Amino acid sequence: MFDRTVTPEDLARLARERDEADRAYNDALTALDRALQRMPDLPHPPPGPDTHQAAALNERWAIIEPGGPPMPASWLKRKLAGFVWRLVAPMFERQQTFNSTLVDHANRNLAVGDETRRSVESTLALLHDQLQALVVFEQHLIALLQRVTLYVDTRDRASAALSRDLLEGMAANLSSLGDDMLKRFETVEARLERQHARIESVSSTSALAQHTALAIKRAIARLTEVVERGEAEGGPVAPGAAAVPAGAAAAPAPSGRSTAPLRPGHPGVHPAEADTEGFNQAAATTVDAFKYVGFEEHFRGSQHDIRARLGQYVDLFDGASDVVDIGCGRGEFLELLRSRGVTARGVDLNQQMVAVCRERGLDAEEGDALGFLRRQADQALGGLIAIQVVEHLQPDYLLALLDEAYRTLRPGARLVLETINAASWFAFFQSYVRDITHVRPLHPDTLAYYVRASGFGEVRVQFSAPVPPAHRLRRMNDGSEVADTVNANVDRLNDLIFADLDYAV
Numbered sequence: 001m002f003d004r005t006v007t008p009e010d011l012a013r014l015a016r017e018r019d020e021a022d023r024a025y026n027d028a029l030t031a032l033d034r035a036l037q038r039m040p041d042l043p044h045p046p047p048g049p050d051t052h053q054a055a056a057l058n059e060r061w062a063i064i065e066p067g068g069p070p071m072p073a074s075w076l077k078r079k080l081a082g083f084v085w086r087l088v089a090p091m092f093e094r095q096q097t098f099n100s101t102l103v104d105h106a107n108r109n110l111a112v113g114d115e116t117r118r119s120v121e122s123t124l125a126l127l128h129d130q131l132q133a134l135v136v137f138e139q140h141l142i143a144l145l146q147r148v149t150l151y152v153d154t155r156d157r158a159s160a161a162l163s164r165d166l167l168e169g170m171a172a173n174l175s176s177l178g179d180d181m182l183k184r185f186e187t188v189e190a191r192l193e194r195q196h197a198r199i200e201s202v203s204s205t206s207a208l209a210q211h212t213a214l215a216i217k218r219a220i221a222r223l224t225e226v227v228e229r230g231e232a233e234g235g236p237v238a239p240g241a242a243a244v245p246a247g248a249a250a251a252p253a254p255s256g257r258s259t260a261p262l263r264p265g266h267p268g269v270h271p272a273e274a275d276t277e278g279f280n281q282a283a284a285t286t287v288d289a290f291k292y293v294g295f296e297e298h299f300r301g302s303q304h305d306i307r308a309r310l311g312q313y314v315d316l317f318d319g320a321s322d323v324v325d326i327g328c329g330r331g332e333f334l335e336l337l338r339s340r341g342v343t344a345r346g347v348d349l350n351q352q353m354v355a356v357c358r359e360r361g362l363d364a365e366e367g368d369a370l371g372f373l374r375r376q377a378d379q380a381l382g383g384l385i386a387i388q389v390v391e392h393l394q395p396d397y398l399l400a401l402l403d404e405a406y407r408t409l410r411p412g413a414r415l416v417l418e419t420i421n422a423a424s425w426f427a428f429f430q431s432y433v434r435d436i437t438h439v440r441p442l443h444p445d446t447l448a449y450y451v452r453a454s455g456f457g458e459v460r461v462q463f464s465a466p467v468p469p470a471h472r473l474r475r476m477n478d479g480s481e482v483a484d485t486v487n488a489n490v491d492r493l494n495d496l497i498f499a500d501l502d503y504a505v
Contacts, residue, residue, distance in 0.1 A: 045121035049113030061099040306332040316414045323383035326369045331357035347372045373404035381408045385416040402454035417505045424499035463500035472498045
């Protein structure tokens with residue numbers, strides 16, 4: 001649909017903003033007018049120093065006459081007067097020295113006082129002139145701001161009149177043009193929707209055709225291989241049956257443990273010898289192996305995506321040798337190890353998976369995981385990894401596999417078992433239940449316990465594949481008590497429903 005650029009709500013909002021700006025301007029102008037300064041009354045300069053006794057002090061400070069006091073004419077009196085003068089002369093000399101210092105100090109302060117008075121008087125005069133100039137400036141400023149309002153109002157009235165004339169002339173043209181454009185946009189939008197629906201239909205049909213063609217191609221290849229094997233081993237293969245591939249027989253079960261068959265055709269799974277009607281289950285596994293390869297490619301992701309996800313485990317095997325990938329699938333992890341210079345080989349029960357690995361130059365063999373490990377010597381392996389395998393195993397088979405892994409691994413070698421995180425509801429209902437070859441989910445605590453119980457000393461759980469934040473429940477942000485309660489429940493649900501999709505022990 002065509003949306004107008006300016007709506008009546010926009011015009012009303014702009015008018016409100018203009019009125020608020022006018023009120024703010026008038027309030028500021030009123031505050032400025034009230035803050036205008038008035039010329040204050042400045043103080044008078046201080047009086048000058050008191051010089052009333054200055055002349056008397058300058059005349060009378062000397063109390064000893066030059067040459068000392070006059071002496072009497074009589075010899076005896078002169079002797080007596082001289083003796084007395086020598087006794088009192090030091091005291092009078094000190095007094096006269098003090099009088100001299102005091103008079104000098106008073107004379108100097110008189111000069112300083114005169115200079116200070118003149119300085120204060122000139123400062124007050126300068127301050128008076130500056131304050132008077134500031135008052136005049138403020139009066140001119142308020143007068144200018146008052147005239148600005150009238151100036152803007154006259155321009156607004158002229159612009160409004162001109163704009164009204166222009167807008168009224170344009171409104172009619174734009175209205176008709178807008179209606180015409182609206183109709184055209186609606187027509188184009190309808191056409192685009194129809195084209196988009198056609199493109200989606202063609203895309204889905206093309207994808208389905210590609211998967212169907214790939215499945216048919218693999219089925220023909222597998223059937224051809226089975227027929228050729230049957231003829232080479234002594235006769236044609238009956239419909240619905242095929243020869244048991246070499247190495248696919250079940251390995252003997254450990255003492256006291258069940259040999260119940262597991263899902264055929266998946267890595268690490270041992271097939272049953274035959275069902276109650278004599279149908280060769282291993283042959284059916286061989287023929288249908290291509291189906292699981294297609295399932296992996298469709299739901300698990302491309303080889304590029306899988307290599308990127310498995311890169312987190314490569315560093316664990318740096319410097320190792322004789323690493324085994326149980327259920328190696330298409331060989332993504334084997335390629336990563338080869339790029340690091342780590343010697344490794346893969347084991348998978350699915351013939352098609354093994355064929356894909358060998359086509360890429362990887363060391364892989366078809367066979368049962370438990371049977372393969374039982375053929376290895378003690379401490380013969382430098383590492384073992386099984387990606388998305390353990391959820392396909394029966395409990396007895398899994399425990400036996402852990403025991404053999406402990407026996408065949410060297411001290412300090414790494415064991416990595418990745419599986420779907422059954423503690424995540426999203427992972428369980430999206431990933432786990434989708435695959436019909438899964439036997440039972442494994443909680444992280446459960447798998448870690450049985451790995452530790454099998455003899456491995458240092459065991460830790462590492463989660464991966466977090467759910468994108470856009471898919472998780474959102475929290476409230478209003479800061480209320482209700483929001484705090486809701487957010488606590490949202491966090492609890494996110495931890496249960498949207499926990500990481502995978503984990504590795």
